[in-house]
Amino acid sequence: MYLQWIELVYSVLVVCGISTVLAILMVIADATIGNYGKKKLIVNNDKEFEVEGGNTVLTTLKEQGIFIPSACGGRGSCGLCKLKIDEGGGDYLPTELSWITKEEQKDNIRLCCQLKMKNDLKVTVPDELLEIKEYEVKVDKIVDLTHDIKCITFVFQGDDKMEFKAGQFVQLEVPEYELCEETVYRAYSISSVPSENKRFQLQIKYVSNGICTTYVHKHMQEGEIIKMNGPYGDFYLTDTDSELIFMAVGSGMAPIKSILMDMLERGINRKATFLFGAKNTDDLFLVDELKSLEKKLPDFKFVPIISRPEESKDWNGETGRLSEILPKYLKKPENTEAYLCAGERVIISYKQKLMELGIPENKIFYDSFG
Amino acid sequence: MSEGIGVFGIFFAAIFTSNILLTLYLGTCSFLAVSRQVKTAVGLGFAVIFVMTATSALNWLIYNFLLKPFDLDYLKYIVFIIVIAAFVQIVEMVIERVSETLYTALGIFLPLITVNCAILGVSLFMIIRNYTFSQSVSFGLGSGVGWMIAIIAMAGIREKLANARIPKGLEGAGITLIIAGIMAMAFMGFTGMMGLS
Numbered sequence: 001m002y003l004q005w006i007e008l009v010y011s012v013l014v015v016c017g018i019s020t021v022l023a024i025l026m027v028i029a030d031a032t033i034g035n036y037g038k039k040k041l042i043v044n045n046d047k048e049f050e051v052e053g054g055n056t057v058l059t060t061l062k063e064q065g066i067f068i069p070s071a072c073g074g075r076g077s078c079g080l081c082k083l084k085i086d087e088g089g090g091d092y093l094p095t096e097l098s099w100i101t102k103e104e105q106k107d108n109i110r111l112c113c114q115l116k117m118k119n120d121l122k123v124t125v126p127d128e129l130l131e132i133k134e135y136e137v138k139v140d141k142i143v144d145l146t147h148d149i150k151c152i153t154f155v156f157q158g159d160d161k162m163e164f165k166a167g168q169f170v171q172l173e174v175p176e177y178e179l180c181e182e183t184v185y186r187a188y189s190i191s192s193v194p195s196e197n198k199r200f201q202l203q204i205k206y207v208s209n210g211i212c213t214t215y216v217h218k219h220m221q222e223g224e225i226i227k228m229n230g231p232y233g234d235f236y237l238t239d240t241d242s243e244l245i246f247m248a249v250g251s252g253m254a255p256i257k258s259i260l261m262d263m264l265e266r267g268i269n270r271k272a273t274f275l276f277g278a279k280n281t282d283d284l285f286l287v288d289e290l291k292s293l294e295k296k297l298p299d300f301k302f303v304p305i306i307s308r309p310e311e312s313k314d315w316n317g318e319t320g321r322l323s324e325i326l327p328k329y330l331k332k333p334e335n336t337e338a339y340l341c342a343g344e345r346v347i348i349s350y351k352q353k354l355m356e357l358g359i360p361e362n363k364i365f366y367d368s369f370g
Numbered sequence: 371m372s373e374g375i376g377v378f379g380i381f382f383a384a385i386f387t388s389n390i391l392l393t394l395y396l397g398t399c400s401f402l403a404v405s406r407q408v409k410t411a412v413g414l415g416f417a418v419i420f421v422m423t424a425t426s427a428l429n430w431l432i433y434n435f436l437l438k439p440f441d442l443d444y445l446k447y448i449v450f451i452i453v454i455a456a457f458v459q460i461v462e463m464v465i466e467r468v469s470e471t472l473y474t475a476l477g478i479f480l481p482l483i484t485v486n487c488a489i490l491g492v493s494l495f496m497i498i499r500n501y502t503f504s505q506s507v508s509f510g511l512g513s514g515v516g517w518m519i520a521i522i523a524m525a526g527i528r529e530k531l532a533n534a535r536i537p538k539g540l541e542g543a544g545i546t547l548i549i550a551g552i553m554a555m556a557f558m559g560f561t562g563m564m565g566l567s
Contacts, residue, residue, distance in 0.1 A: 007440065007441070007442070010440050010442065011440075011442050011445055014436050014437070014440075014442060014445065014449070015445065015448065015449065015452075018432065018436075018449055018452060018453070019452060022452060022453065022456035023456075025456065025460070026456055026459055026460065029459075029460045029463055030463065033460070033463045033464055033467050034463045034466075034467070036467075090470065091470070091471050092471075093470060093471060093474045094471070094474050094475050095474050114474075116470065118467075118470070
């Protein structure tokens with residue numbers, strides 16, 4: 001009996017002892033092999049930061065207040081966080097290569113969520129990305145536009161304000177709740193005008209089980225404080241005189257509404273047509289507001305189009321698909337720029353149609369969602 | 371029994387006549403998965419050699435000085451696995467530091483060395499066969515080198531195979547297992563030169 005106890009105690013001691021020794025060994029290894037020390041991060045040959053080595057370039061930049069767009073949050077599955085690394089990048093990693101083309105490799109373009117800070121690094125961050133900041137904003141108002149689209153007004157707090165161009169988007173941070181275990185970011189186009197820089201509006205359509213849309217539609221309360229960052233994107237008006245054709249469906253109206261209101265404020269008198277598609281009259285919204293722009297802007301036409309008109313309701317506007325109606329409103333394709341906002345597949349079909357009608361590819365701009 | 375064969379004998383026998391992979395078929399999981407390119411195969415090979423040699427030495431000391439004198443034989447499985455797991459962690463840190471490319475190429479198979487049965491197998495064989503310390507180390511080293519030779523040979527063949535026309539149903543693991551079988555038969559040619567029992 002006594003001997004058995006001794007054996008039991010001894011076996012516990014041996015296992016614990018060995019584990020402790022190994023744990024100490026690993027702590028030492030972590031502090032020596034795993035410790036990369038302080039590294040220098042030089043941004044645009046101008047700003048120099050001293051940062052902790054070993055982390056990814058994406059998180060390191062974020063810690064320094066520089067936000068790089070990344071839809072996947074750094075898992076290497078969206079390919080958005082490409083940056084030019086001028087020095088210290090080392091070899092390409094297998095996880096990067098599916099996103100980086102041969103030409104980009106020649107330019108030292110890297111996926112900065114995969115690249116780690118192991119050496120001093122020189123990186124080029126485009127100027128517009130340096131403008132991106134993180135803000136805490138208050139949810140001011142939530143308004144139903146249709147049965148599944150809400151317009152949310154956010155207000156900046158304190159002295160915060162955001163300068164942006166009409167057509168750009170922001171990323172909302174969704175806090176942890178029942179559909180997501182960690183914070184995630186989702187991008188939405190701003191639908192309000194840039195001149196109002198203390199507030200902004202988003203139009204968000206409910207998608208069943210969508211992490212952010214469910215949060216916005218089912219959980220978000222007026223008065224709530226939420227984190228967002230921005231502005232992002234290069235979907236804004238060019239500085240030319242050519243005619244404009246806008247095409248959007250559903251909540252894709254947001255950036256185009258912003259662009260149109262901005263044209264009004266800044267007195268841009270380019271000829272413009274806005275083809276806006278919806279399933280039926282219940283899915284149409286802000287029709288009166290956009291119609292009223294026809295009177296305010298010198299040469300603007302708003303064309304709401306319904307794809308499945310109901311028999312019970314009066315509808316004397318256009319019916320059908322946007323690409324079928326398009327030729328009727330496109331008079332001078334060689335002198336027209338097209339701005340599209342819709343889902344990815346819809347964009348591809350519109351783009352094809354526009355090119356068939358004679359608009360050069362480099363004059364077609366788009367913002368795709370979903 | 372173990373006195374009859376010298377340290378060098380064990381080393382060469384572990385590589386050729388009793389190759390842990392091709393005669394005992396231990397450690398086939400990562401052998402099949404990481405043998406697409408010679409470069410990564412070499413990397414994983416070195417990692418396995420290091421872990422095998424170090425753990426066989428450490429486990430021999432622990433077994434003979436801590437477990438055996440107190441009749442704690444039954445603890446050997448859990449103790450051996452803990453030691454192996456800790457070593458793999460350290461190797462992982464070293465590889466991440468030295469070559470990020472190799473680190474991402476090996477991916478999940480690096481931590482999976484922990485449960486690579488060839489490594490636990492080496493530690494258990496040396497106990498069963500009553501090896502001395504130096505014999506154990508050379509057995510661990512030899513088995514590691516043998517495993518590496520096998521995976522490099524396989525990777526070399528598979529690189530050539532990438533351009534070959536393979537019947538649809540045999541692509542991937544299927545053809546690799548058949549090749550491993552043929553390689554095992556080739557290694558049978560060494561048996562009779564010397565033997566480990």
